[in-house]
Amino acid sequence: MTSAAPVLVDKLLAISRALAGHVDPGAAFRATAAEIEALIPHAHMDVAVLLDEGRSHACYEAGFHTSWSKLSDHPLPADCSPVRSVFRGEVPYLLAADALSDPRFHFEGALDEPIFAAQLRSRIIVPMRARGGVVGTLNISRHESDCYHESDVVIAQQCADFIAPYIFALSQAEEARRAMLAESGARSREELLRVGASKLTEGMERERRRMAMDLHDQTLADLSRIARKVSSLRHDGVAGGEQLSDLEREVASCLTELRHIVDDMRPSVLELFGFRDAIEAHLNRSVNGARPPIAVHIADHSGAIADRLPETTRTTLYRIVQEAINNAVRHAAAGRIDVRVGGAEGALRVVVTDDGRGCTAVDSASLGGIGHMRTRAALIGAHLRIGRVDRRGGTRVAIEVGPATGADAPSGLEPASTTSGDDRCAS
Numbered sequence: 001m002t003s004a005a006p007v008l009v010d011k012l013l014a015i016s017r018a019l020a021g022h023v024d025p026g027a028a029f030r031a032t033a034a035e036i037e038a039l040i041p042h043a044h045m046d047v048a049v050l051l052d053e054g055r056s057h058a059c060y061e062a063g064f065h066t067s068w069s070k071l072s073d074h075p076l077p078a079d080c081s082p083v084r085s086v087f088r089g090e091v092p093y094l095l096a097a098d099a100l101s102d103p104r105f106h107f108e109g110a111l112d113e114p115i116f117a118a119q120l121r122s123r124i125i126v127p128m129r130a131r132g133g134v135v136g137t138l139n140i141s142r143h144e145s146d147c148y149h150e151s152d153v154v155i156a157q158q159c160a161d162f163i164a165p166y167i168f169a170l171s172q173a174e175e176a177r178r179a180m181l182a183e184s185g186a187r188s189r190e191e192l193l194r195v196g197a198s199k200l201t202e203g204m205e206r207e208r209r210r211m212a213m214d215l216h217d218q219t220l221a222d223l224s225r226i227a228r229k230v231s232s233l234r235h236d237g238v239a240g241g242e243q244l245s246d247l248e249r250e251v252a253s254c255l256t257e258l259r260h261i262v263d264d265m266r267p268s269v270l271e272l273f274g275f276r277d278a279i280e281a282h283l284n285r286s287v288n289g290a291r292p293p294i295a296v297h298i299a300d301h302s303g304a305i306a307d308r309l310p311e312t313t314r315t316t317l318y319r320i321v322q323e324a325i326n327n328a329v330r331h332a333a334a335g336r337i338d339v340r341v342g343g344a345e346g347a348l349r350v351v352v353t354d355d356g357r358g359c360t361a362v363d364s365a366s367l368g369g370i371g372h373m374r375t376r377a378a379l380i381g382a383h384l385r386i387g388r389v390d391r392r393g394g395t396r397v398a399i400e401v402g403p404a405t406g407a408d409a410p411s412g413l414e415p416a417s418t419t420s421g422d423d424r425c426a427s
Contacts, residue, residue: 025049025170026060026072032163033062039155040148042140044120047128047163048083049136049171051075057087057136058171066114082112083125083137093153094125097146122147126157128164135168222254270318275306279339282322286329287337294329295336302343309348309401316376317350317401320384323369324352324397332356332395347402358393373397 029047036045046061046068057078059071078087082105085091096102098121105123106112114120120141128136138160142148229247270278280298287294306314321339328334334356342349370386377384382401389396 025058025167028170029060029163029167030062032159036140036159039159040124040140040152041142043143044118044141046139047136047167048081048087048139049128049167050078050087050134051171054078054087057081060167064118066118068111068114071111076111080109080111082106082110082115083139086125086127086137087134089127089134093127093157094123095148095150095153096123096125097121099123099141119143121145124148124153124156126153126160128160128167130165130168135164136171138163222250222257226250226254270315274304275314275318276300276302276304276341278318279321279325279341283325283337283339286325290329292335294334296338297336298339298341300341302341302348305343305346305348305402306341313380313401316380317348317382317399320373320376320382320397320399321350321352323373327369327397328352328354328356328395332358334394343402345402347400349398349400351399352397353389353394355389355394358388358395373399 025047033045036042042063044061044063044066046059048057048059048068048071050057052075055078056075057071058075059068061069078084081087083094085104086094094104096105099105099115100119100121102123105115118141120143122142122144124138124140126138127134128138138156140148140156226247229243229250233243269281273281276298283296283298287296306317309317325337325339328337332354334354337352337354340351340353342351373384373386376382377399380401382399385396385398387396388394
């Protein structure tokens with residue numbers, strides 16, 4: 001046994017003690033850096049660990065860190081590693097006098113930027129083995145050229161053999177933890193999609209029932225009345241000009257109502273003219289013929305942000321505003337409806353207010369119109385708030401969608417909530 005052998009044994013035992021107690025592969029490796037430094041002086045040291053049955057790799061550095069450290073959280077394909085020839089067992093080790101110009105480290109797609117950035121010239125790359133195969137590499141570097149020799153490779157290999165089982169076991173535990181988190185995240189996303197799809201289906205079914213009621217209560221009733229008049233005229237055998245004019249007006253009214261229902265099903269104005277004009281058209285159509293008359297006003301200071309939103313988001317937002325207007329016209333006994341559209345930093349905010357009776361928070365969640373608004377807001381990650389304008393009454397519906405949604409509620413908005421009140425608001 002040479003005089004250096006006791007020193008090597010002592011240092012390997014010291015490495016063993018340094019490894020003890022660590023549960024993170026990076027922390028465990030860094031704990032060994034000082035002991036390996038005493039055996040092989042270096043400026044930089046790292047271990048590259050194979051994952052996913054050798055298809056990808058992570059990297060843990062000791063001392064100063066380079067961009068290789070990002071691989072500990074975001075492993076990349078092993079074929080991108082500058083030390084892939086050792087991974088593959090094509091060479092027993094790599095000993096480089098100047099890695100900056102050594103073609104073995106540089107190839108198309110190689111993650112070799114840290115070699116140049118950190119000036120890692122002298123390099124030793126030795127395999128770490130476990131379970132009868134290569135599970136990673138120990139990589140030792142200095143800034144100066146031609147610092148290492150074959151004797152250093154032998155010592156580096158002994159260090160690698162000593163730390164390999166421990167680092168491999170910890171890296172396998174870390175890989176299992178990542179897989180568990182990924183599976184948990186996938187299950188959470190799947191559950192959210194399932195709940196969202198269920199709510200959407202329920203909302204669509206309510207919409208179908210509402211349209212069926214509109215057709216039954218209004219259009220079909222009008223058509224039945226027209227049919228009775230035609231039958232009466234046929235029975236009498238004569239039709240005067242005034243009677244035909246009445247029929248013509250009723251048919252025209254029936255057609256108008258059908259067009260409204262079709263427009264509700266497919267917001268063509270939204271597609272052709274944009275968000276602001278679609279809201280204005282629906283607002284004017286909704287109050288047309290109202291008794292007593294309802295004054296309306298719309299102001300848009302958003303810079304057409306809505307028309308740059310994804311089509312699904314824009315249409316859903318339009319439906320929410322449409323429902324808010326319908327509630328104000330049909331149930332609030334409002335004398336005025338105001339719609340304000342604004343935006344800042346890519347977020348769109350729409351506020352619909354009326355001076356009617358107001359909404360009841362106690363039972364509003366069970367009402368169709370507000371239920372539709374809540375479901376739609378949730379599906380696009382929007383923030384919705386419904387409440388009184390002031391103590392005298394009135395209803396205020398505020399919705400915000402954009403980059404800020406899905407996190408903290410912006411501008412004081414809360415996800416789909418209502419404030420207290422005494423009057424019903426439904427659709």
